[in-house]
Amino acid sequence: MSRAPGAKPVNEHIQEFSCQLNDLAATEALAHTLGSQLKAGDLIILTGALGAGKTTMTQSLGAGLQVREGIISPTFVLARQHPSLVNGPGLIHVDAYRLDGANDVDTLDLESTLAESVTVVEWGHGKVEHLSDSRLEILLDREAHSAPVANPWEEADEELDEPRQFTLKAIGPRWDTETFSQLKDALLGAINEQPRGEKHD
Ligand SMILES: Nc1ncnc2c1ncn2[C@@H]1O[C@H](COP(=O)(O)OP(=O)(O)OP(=O)(O)O)[C@@H](O)[C@H]1O
Numbered sequence: 001m002s003r004a005p006g007a008k009p010v011n012e013h014i015q016e017f018s019c020q021l022n023d024l025a026a027t028e029a030l031a032h033t034l035g036s037q038l039k040a041g042d043l044i045i046l047t048g049a050l051g052a053g054k055t056t057m058t059q060s061l062g063a064g065l066q067v068r069e070g071i072i073s074p075t076f077v078l079a080r081q082h083p084s085l086v087n088g089p090g091l092i093h094v095d096a097y098r099l100d101g102a103n104d105v106d107t108l109d110l111e112s113t114l115a116e117s118v119t120v121v122e123w124g125h126g127k128v129e130h131l132s133d134s135r136l137e138i139l140l141d142r143e144a145h146s147a148p149v150a151n152p153w154e155e156a157d158e159e160l161d162e163p164r165q166f167t168l169k170a171i172g173p174r175w176d177t178e179t180f181s182q183l184k185d186a187l188l189g190a191i192n193e194q195p196r197g198e199k200h201d
């Protein structure tokens, strides 16, 4: 995939963490904790096939961040603003699926809200990296043995509860080794506190 112009140097340092999310509750718990750890200025890029759980994860992230509810899959509105309920950073939720690249993204003017918000971009890979010198990249994968998705939009209504493979990459000065390690511990704690306790590596 091509990069946004001037998006990032090729040799940047990437820290990485992966785990399995056994079910929807695990995804929600992890995302809620992630949201509680984020700060104004943070940029999160969500990658995963249709129906992987990007919007689902954003909903729990928003709950953890304590912003106004109502996070949905955008249809015509590509960027939605969810103000904080606790005088913290708001959430800017973007679905970049229909956007062609960095030039299209620039029409959303995300720069103007980036500094005081947490910006979460579904399908943002290769399109929004230029907005910040630091970012978290999240990859959500359905299991290889999961049933194929004939129509992911229909499936989203069926409330299927399945495992997901979660990969987190942290890039840039915001995520120094210590900060990333704290985040990782918090996320692992969230999964381990799951009632079912069926954590897999
Ligand atoms: N472990 C899980 N984690 C996340 N979602 C899950 C999980 N198991 C089942 N699901 C279901 O998968 C669906 C994910 O839909 P969602 O709209 O979040 O996907 P998406 O990645 O945003 O899709 P799109 O690419 O269309 O934006 C939801 O119906 C959710 O309930």
Ligand SMILES: [Mg+2]
Residues within 6 Å of the ligand: 054, 055, 056, 073, 095, 122
């Ligand atoms: Mg979505």
